[in-house]
Amino acid sequence: MIKIVVIGTGNLGTHLCRAFDASGIPESSKADVSEVELVGYYNRSGRPLEFVSAPLIKNLDQLPDADLILLCVPDDQVPAVSSSLSHQNSIIAHTSGSVAMQALSDHENHGVFYIPQSFSKKRSVDFSQLALCLEASDSSTMKILERVASSLSRKRFHLDSLQRRQLHLAAVYVNNFVNHCYTKAETILQEAEIPSGLLQPLMEETLQKALNLGAKNAQTGPALRQDQSTILAHLALLPPSDHPMYKTITQSIQETHAQKL
Amino acid sequence: MIKIVVIGTGNLGTHLCRAFDASGIPESSKADVSEVELVGYYNRSGRPLEFVSAPLIKNLDQLPDADLILLCVPDDQVPAVSSSLSHQNSIIAHTSGSVAMQALSDHENHGVFYIPQSFSKKRSVDFSQLALCLEASDSSTMKILERVASSLSRKRFHLDSLQRRQLHLAAVYVNNFVNHCYTKAETILQEAEIPSGLLQPLMEETLQKALNLGAKNAQTGPALRQDQSTILAHLALLPPSDHPMYKTITQSIQETHAQKL
Numbered sequence: 001m002i003k004i005v006v007i008g009t010g011n012l013g014t015h016l017c018r019a020f021d022a023s024g025i026p027e028s029s030k031a032d033v034s035e036v037e038l039v040g041y042y043n044r045s046g047r048p049l050e051f052v053s054a055p056l057i058k059n060l061d062q063l064p065d066a067d068l069i070l071l072c073v074p075d076d077q078v079p080a081v082s083s084s085l086s087h088q089n090s091i092i093a094h095t096s097g098s099v100a101m102q103a104l105s106d107h108e109n110h111g112v113f114y115i116p117q118s119f120s121k122k123r124s125v126d127f128s129q130l131a132l133c134l135e136a137s138d139s140s141t142m143k144i145l146e147r148v149a150s151s152l153s154r155k156r157f158h159l160d161s162l163q164r165r166q167l168h169l170a171a172v173y174v175n176n177f178v179n180h181c182y183t184k185a186e187t188i189l190q191e192a193e194i195p196s197g198l199l200q201p202l203m204e205e206t207l208q209k210a211l212n213l214g215a216k217n218a219q220t221g222p223a224l225r226q227d228q229s230t231i232l233a234h235l236a237l238l239p240p241s242d243h244p245m246y247k248t249i250t251q252s253i254q255e256t257h258a259q260k261l
Numbered sequence: 262m263i264k265i266v267v268i269g270t271g272n273l274g275t276h277l278c279r280a281f282d283a284s285g286i287p288e289s290s291k292a293d294v295s296e297v298e299l300v301g302y303y304n305r306s307g308r309p310l311e312f313v314s315a316p317l318i319k320n321l322d323q324l325p326d327a328d329l330i331l332l333c334v335p336d337d338q339v340p341a342v343s344s345s346l347s348h349q350n351s352i353i354a355h356t357s358g359s360v361a362m363q364a365l366s367d368h369e370n371h372g373v374f375y376i377p378q379s380f381s382k383k384r385s386v387d388f389s390q391l392a393l394c395l396e397a398s399d400s401s402t403m404k405i406l407e408r409v410a411s412s413l414s415r416k417r418f419h420l421d422s423l424q425r426r427q428l429h430l431a432a433v434y435v436n437n438f439v440n441h442c443y444t445k446a447e448t449i450l451q452e453a454e455i456p457s458g459l460l461q462p463l464m465e466e467t468l469q470k471a472l473n474l475g476a477k478n479a480q481t482g483p484a485l486r487q488d489q490s491t492i493l494a495h496l497a498l499l500p501p502s503d504h505p506m507y508k509t510i511t512q513s514i515q516e517t518h519a520q521k522l
Contacts, residue, residue, distance in 0.1 A: 075488075075491070076488075076490075098491050116462075116463050117462055117463050117466060118463060118467060118470065118481065123466075123470070123473075129462050130462050131458075131459045131462070133459075155459075157455075157459065159455065163453050163454070163455055165494065166449055166450070166452070166453035166455065166498060167449075167450070167453065167455055167459065167460075169449055169498050169499070170445075170446035170447075170449040170450050170455075171446070171460060171463055172482055172483065172495065173442045173443070173445045173446040174442060174443060174446045174463055174464045174467060175463055175467045175482065176480070176481065176482030176483070176484060176485070176514065177442045177510050178439045178442045178464070178467055179467055179470075179471055179476050179479055180476075180510055180513065180514050180517070181434045181439045181442065182434070182435060182439070182471040182476035182479075183476040183477045183480060183517060184431075184434045184513075184517075185431035185432070186431075186471075186475065186476045187477075188427055188431040188434070189427070189428070192423075192427035192431075193424070194418075194420065194424055194427065194428055194431075196475075197392075198377060198392045198394075198416075199377060199428075199435050200472060201377075201390050201391050202377050202378050202432055202435055202436055203435050203436075203439070203468055203471075203472070204468065205379050206379060206435060206436045206439055206440055207464055207465065207468055208384075209379065209440075210440055210443040210447075210464075211461060211464070212384075214447065214457075215440050215441075215444040215446075215447045216444045216447060218443075219437070219440055219441065219444060220379065220436070220440075221433055221436065222437070223437060224437070227336075230336070230359050233359060233426065234430045234433065237426060237427060237430050238430070241516065242513070244509050244512070244513070245509050245510060245513040248505050248506050248510075249438050249441055249506060249509075249510075251505070252441065252445075252503070252506040253437065255502065256441070256444060256445075
């Protein structure tokens with residue numbers, strides 16, 4: 001049985017507490033609790049989590065004995081929280097995509113437990129569908145992280161800090177940048193008084209095609225076929241503040257596919 | 262019974278021929294064939310379609326008698342094909358998102374039958390899930406287009422040519438631009454030797470969140486929170502040719518959400 005403390009109960013921390021908690025509500029994201037036990041969790045607000053039976057820890061100086069302390073805090077707080085735990089003998093691992101493992105090197109046994117997903121407190125999580133990306137300071141630490149990860153999902157990967165940063169960068173494209181394209185479309189439809197649900201089938205089909213064909217093979221549209229008259233007509237419809245993004249993505253599509261033209 | 266001729270058997274034309282064809286293979290996209298009948302179709306290659314019993318028309322001068330001639334040809338060919346049909350008494354409608362209805366104004370009764378979707382010959386289509394966007398030169402033409410559309414889907418909208426161009430522009434964002442973001446992520450993962458399927462759950466969750474919360478409300482990430490150190494770290498990982506797109510989208514996210522900062 002691996003004893004776990006979770007520090008930070010934002011979106012990810014809350015879902016992990018619920019998954020690791022031995023007697024919380026049953027849900028599809030439940031960890032194999034014969035392997036792991038949540039022995040406590042800490043947050044700055046001091047507010048206990050619903051559906052978690054493990055105790056809320058009042059003070060970072062009074063952590064219970066644990067094999068793994070999992071930091072689910074914002075990226076920029078990882079170093080400070082890590083320092084405040086400097087007398088622990090447990091494995092310390094963070095969950096950040098963009099923070100190097102080295103940020104925890106004050107601790108003998110340390111690692112990273114990164115899940116490339118956008119978590120929300122109100123949306124359920126099925127960890128078994130998610131990829132868990134692990135890095136560890138040494139092989140005995142990796143074994144513990146592997147056991148914790150395997151309690152959640154069979155999809156486990158060993159990525160070093162550079163690979164994880166690259167994955168996080170790719171995640172920015174498919175999450176933040178894609179969502180911003182959705183936002184621009186949403187605004188255009190609102191201003192044209194067109195119901196926003198009208199493009200849902202196209203959004204779904206775009207994703208399915210990219211997954212089935214590979215995104216590069218699935219590219220179509222006026223930028224790819226150098227259809228200058230449609231591009232100019234689109235720019236005429238857009239406010240000038242939206243021209244830089246439209247033009248830059250159009251140009252990037254053309255450069256990326258230059259060998260096809 | 263409305264008699265239909267389809268001109269052009271690209272991705273959309275092929276799926277429409279199969280849907281309208283009275284005795285083709287049964288599929289979920291099948292039109293209500295008590296209302297419509299495909300009396301023929303034309304393509305430049307002269308190759309007959311599989312799974313369509315209606316005859317291939319050899320020559321545009323010899324079209325069978327029809328209530329509706331539906332042009333499923335590339336945008337830039339709409340005017341030329343329309344001119345070549347100048348002696349028809351049928352309704353002439355095109356299926357383009359970006360061509361104005363006026364392009365068909367040589368014909369007394371004309372209209373537009375636009376479906377904002379990305380069609381592929383090899384992927385099945387369920388027309389009942391899609392939005393059909395109609396425009397017509399007059400009310401009797403609109404009635405015919407409505408009956409044809411209702412044989413395929415209950416989701417029908419009347420959009421004028423300006424609205425349809427705006428919808429097509431929004432479709433470019435959610436299809437072409439989103440797919441290009443997927444492409445950039447795909448390349449980053451390939452170069453980092455990370456399996457491409459690793460981001461699939463994030464791609465799916467990004468779409469679901471945008472649909473559930475609205476995209477603008479769903480925005481997160483380093484651009485939104487003005488996390489300059491992560492942004493600079495990302496730029497350091499990217500080849501210089503990818504900097505303009507990364508920077509421009511980042512700036513557009515910040516400008517779009519400026520009131521939140």
